[in-house]
Amino acid sequence: MSQSSTVPIRSLDTQPKKPPAKWRKHIWGYLFLLPAVAIFFTFLWMPIGKGIIFSFYHIDFVKGDTFVGWDNYEKVFKDPEVMVSVKNTLYYMLLGVLIGFWVPILFAIAISEMRRFQGFARIAAYLPYVVPFVVLYGLWRWLYDPVGPINAVITKLGIDPVLFLTDKAWSMISIVIMETWQSFGSALLIYLAAVLSIPRDWYEAAEIDGAGIWQRIRHITLPAIKNQIVLLFLLQLIATSQGFQTQYALLDGGPNNATLTYALLVVRYAFTRQDYGSASALGVLMFLVLGLLAVVQYRMSNKKEA
Template sequence: MNPLTKSTTSVPIGPQAAARRSRPQVLLRKYGWSLAFLLPAAAIFLLFLWLPIMKGFVYSFYSIDFVNGNKFTGLDNYRTVLADPDVRIAIKNTLYYMFLCLIIGFWVPIVFAIAISEIKRFQGVFRVAAYLPNVIPVVVLYGLWRWLYDPVGPINASITSLWGGEGISFLSDTSWSMISLVFMETWQQFGSAMLLYLAAVLSIPRDWYEAAEIDGAGIWQRIRHITLPSLRSLILLMLVLQIIGTSQAYQSQLALLDGGPMNATLTYALLIVKYATTRLDMGTASAMGVLMFLVLGVLAMLHFRLDRKGGDAA
């Protein structure tokens, strides 16, 4: 057979196959710069977030000793967590703190956002005034409120001058210490949440309010039937974020009272810090962190499930 006329089994590459083969190159050419800009952020996210999370899972099964080396202990760290009475106290205090933040602080930014949206003049001034406490450095904040809560401070002076009797031991009384921290943090942090609610309120079509006014609806009826239903998804999201945030609270409890008086402000996250830094028991601290991670993960998945149902219903 003539080699020039010899048949071959190779199949020529058609235009569709060539297009499929060149598709990764097209995508790389199209999104290459975007991926290049995303890579540093993704690397930082992986290095400083997910790597510590995974190492925390691993360390929860070890007795951490930086001198003699780590020793595998199985579930001993988790048994220590479940047997420690301070853990039960910390869980109770954390739930109490979350409850106080919900009934005292959660509705404050919503109320301020709706009130500011109804103001016709100097609205920008009120926005800035409401957000100003959020920019105060925490060192100044704690010093300011320690002075305000002092037994001879301005709050107690006002109480005794108006109602007489003795003042309130805001920071040394176990009944008032956690409530005092919640009031302080609500005053300082409600401004950022208020701006989010205010943006959502201002995005509601004004035609709805005008139609309600023509129908004779008052301000409370407009808020009840237009504003609050329009904010439902945002309120649910902020509720979940607040639950997650307040469950990890420890900064003010540590800076002002170090968990006192008599462990009245000892939160779960603060106990983790104490296990890691004071007791130098990194394995038990990791086990506590893993348990918190699992609980908060369940809450996040519950939120996504509820939000999806709400979107499908809408």
């Protein structure tokens, strides 16, 4: 007598389900990112790629483009104005560090030590940042005028008037002073947030031990905001290396190319001389240098997060 053997049949409902693919799990996030990625690619990376390609061509909108290889790079390296612009840009970056970099740090520390009117001080320090550039340039042209308010005070002190905008020794310094007054408010808010996040117990303990205000700043405040100082220092170097707007609008690179920066020379090559190939070569060289600074800044940012 044979016994019938029954084989259990597993229903489809009891089959273990595969976990959804990672891209399906995040598909809505990718869809929301797609417009931003498309805009970023179209208006940033595509022009960068075309700029690299154009740097090897002689651009002619009538006769057509001609491949010239490394000729554009050789041309810009032989141009004496390129070295002048590089020196001016480095000088501009140095002045930005010596004159403007420490201003927001000092103001942030001073405002954090205030017991009254701290909110008013924050607003007053940030207000210059919202001044339109057209108003800004007109205001400082009037202040820097040979018969303007600053020279009026200087002459009352028995000192000869200073030609802020027409003297080669003062033109770049005048630009840095103006830009420091206009833009230090944004960096001040970052430093102020970092200073106010320091535990007050540290200051109270230091005061109990007899530490004065300068000792508290040196041993507590500055070490606590060291990461912000380094990061904003690198960001300022990147920003000042691209200095163009003020030099162009206020003095157009003058007097006698004293404020001719590298970025302004790129604009001159492209739109004054209409040499777009050489302008692209200059832009590629700037892109490489700024890319190097961006890598340093990125690594510093990762180090801070770690």
